[in-house]
Amino acid sequence: MMITKRLSLILLCLFALNVYSQDHEKTILKTFHSISSHDLLNDAAELTLPKYGGRLSGSPGYQAAAQWVADQLKQAGVKPGLNDGSYLQYFPNAYSDVLTPGSVTLLAGKNNAKKDYKFPDDYFPGSNSATGTVFGEIVYVGFGISAPELGYDDYKDIDIKGKILLMETGVPYTGNDSILQKWEKYSYHRYKFQRAKELGAAGLLYVGKVANPNTSYLEGFVYAHISEQVAEELLDGTNKKYAELSSAIKKSLQPNSFTLNKKVQISAKTKHFPDSRSCNVVGIIEGSDPKLKAEAIILGAHLDAVGSPGCLFPGALDNGSGSVDILAAARALAASEVKPARTVIFVFFGGEECGLYGSKKCVESPVWPKEKVLCMINLDMVGNGTGFHLSNGKSYPDLFRPFAEKNKKYLHRELNSSEYRINYGRPRTDAAVFDKAGYRTLSLWTSGTVKTVYYHHPLDNTDALTPEIMEDAAKLLYLGILDLASDETISAR
Numbered sequence: 001m002m003i004t005k006r007l008s009l010i011l012l013c014l015f016a017l018n019v020y021s022q023d024h025e026k027t028i029l030k031t032f033h034s035i036s037s038h039d040l041l042n043d044a045a046e047l048t049l050p051k052y053g054g055r056l057s058g059s060p061g062y063q064a065a066a067q068w069v070a071d072q073l074k075q076a077g078v079k080p081g082l083n084d085g086s087y088l089q090y091f092p093n094a095y096s097d098v099l100t101p102g103s104v105t106l107l108a109g110k111n112n113a114k115k116d117y118k119f120p121d122d123y124f125p126g127s128n129s130a131t132g133t134v135f136g137e138i139v140y141v142g143f144g145i146s147a148p149e150l151g152y153d154d155y156k157d158i159d160i161k162g163k164i165l166l167m168e169t170g171v172p173y174t175g176n177d178s179i180l181q182k183w184e185k186y187s188y189h190r191y192k193f194q195r196a197k198e199l200g201a202a203g204l205l206y207v208g209k210v211a212n213p214n215t216s217y218l219e220g221f222v223y224a225h226i227s228e229q230v231a232e233e234l235l236d237g238t239n240k241k242y243a244e245l246s247s248a249i250k251k252s253l254q255p256n257s258f259t260l261n262k263k264v265q266i267s268a269k270t271k272h273f274p275d276s277r278s279c280n281v282v283g284i285i286e287g288s289d290p291k292l293k294a295e296a297i298i299l300g301a302h303l304d305a306v307g308s309p310g311c312l313f314p315g316a317l318d319n320g321s322g323s324v325d326i327l328a329a330a331r332a333l334a335a336s337e338v339k340p341a342r343t344v345i346f347v348f349f350g351g352e353e354c355g356l357y358g359s360k361k362c363v364e365s366p367v368w369p370k371e372k373v374l375c376m377i378n379l380d381m382v383g384n385g386t387g388f389h390l391s392n393g394k395s396y397p398d399l400f401r402p403f404a405e406k407n408k409k410y411l412h413r414e415l416n417s418s419e420y421r422i423n424y425g426r427p428r429t430d431a432a433v434f435d436k437a438g439y440r441t442l443s444l445w446t447s448g449t450v451k452t453v454y455y456h457h458p459l460d461n462t463d464a465l466t467p468e469i470m471e472d473a474a475k476l477l478y479l480g481i482l483d484l485a486s487d488e489t490i491s492a493r
């Protein structure tokens with residue numbers, strides 16, 4: 001008799017527990033289903049409006065976009081993330097407005113026949129070019145590096161005074177090991193510009209048509225980014241093929257600089273703002289568990305893009321997509337009846353494209369004690385594809401597990417991961433800045449690209465997005481973070 005009573009009590013408890021967990025799940029799914037691709041696309045359309053000018057960090061357009069995000073967080077009931085009750089965390093951020101597309105003109109042959117290259121098909125104006133017109137003979141200078149301690153000098157035995165340089169980005173060393181560390185300081189565009197200027201170059205044709213504000217503004221130094229096809233064309237009549245040049249230097253680690261016997265003219269019109277500032281937008285949802293709320297999960301995405309160098313570069317995929325995804329996750333977590341047990345902090349970084357200024361500010365002036373941060377999850381380019389990649393998950397299986405489980409149960413997308421790998425080169429994402437500062441990070445991006453990727457390009461607009469994957473990314477974050485926030489088997493280090 002006694003045994004039967006006890007058994008029925010246990011069964012009753014199990015039944016109650018089951019009803020509870022079913023209700024709990026139903027409550028969570030109610031919010032889950034409220035996340036829609038339609039809303040995400042609308043938000044991405046907002047952030048890519050001309051009034052934000054392509055969200056160049058430091059500019060009034062970026063500032064307006066940051067204010068829009070702060071207003072959205074406030075409306076959603078997400079609290080300001082800074083101690084002074086503000087959503088905006090400021091830092092210095094010089095920038096330049098590119099006022100016209102400028103021009104790039106080749107003069108070649110006996111009669112100096114002119115060829116005008118076209119914007120935006122052939123070239124982009126330099127985001128931090130000086131204003132003016134420069135004209136001179138073209139000199140190919142490889143990677144534009146003088147590294148005596150590495151026995152490498154692209155400028156050895158070549159005069160570049162008053163010349164226009166044709167230069168590669170990056171460094172000739174291709175390994176990812178401690179030797180790359182020695183090359184790191186030479187990989188910055190700013191170093192290359194400075195070096196070219198101090199040796200007397202008049203201007204620069206930088207190979208790779210990628211608008212990039214992560215460069216220096218130098219008085220009188222005019223430059224443009226050209227496509228590889230244009231570089232190939234500039235080498236016509238020499239016995240060299242552009243495509244083979246940089247790979248030969250990389251293979252031999254021997255410079256190969258030479259004069260092209262052709263002239264080029266570059267014009268640019270810009271306005272530089274050396275004393276500007278920019279900001280991160282930071283929101284916070286305090287944890288619901290009295291003990292666990294002392295620990296936080298940081299969810300980050302850069303809000304800034306590359307501005308309007310010659311025309312609007314909308315920055316929809318890079319990184320309107322990540323921004324609207326963490327905004328959707330913030331709205332869902334704030335609206336959810338089931339609250340995250342740990343604290344969740346949302347950071348929309350500024351200054352990423354200018355040199356990771358926003359994430360550097362965030363690790364220098366943390367809004368939450370570092371030792372109480374469980375992990376930082378970064379989103380960059382999460383709006384074009386059919387699957388997900390959540391990097392570092394193989395090194396942090398406890399952090400990865402909730403996302404893998406929720407994906408398997410509710411989203412059924414391909415979800416891959418990878419081991420954490422030290423990067424010996426220069427950090428190129430906000431996540432890398434947190435990695436370097438000793439945080440555990442996961443980075444989410446979309447895989448299985450469906451549409452053409454227009455990286456730092458005028459066509460990176462909302463047509464370049466696949467909204468369904470953005471919806472699923474926000475859903476994955478909502479479910480995964482709820483789980484991660486309440487998991488007592490893991491803790492901040």
Ligand SMILES: [Zn+2]
Nearest residue numbers: 318319380381
């Ligand atoms: Zn990006």
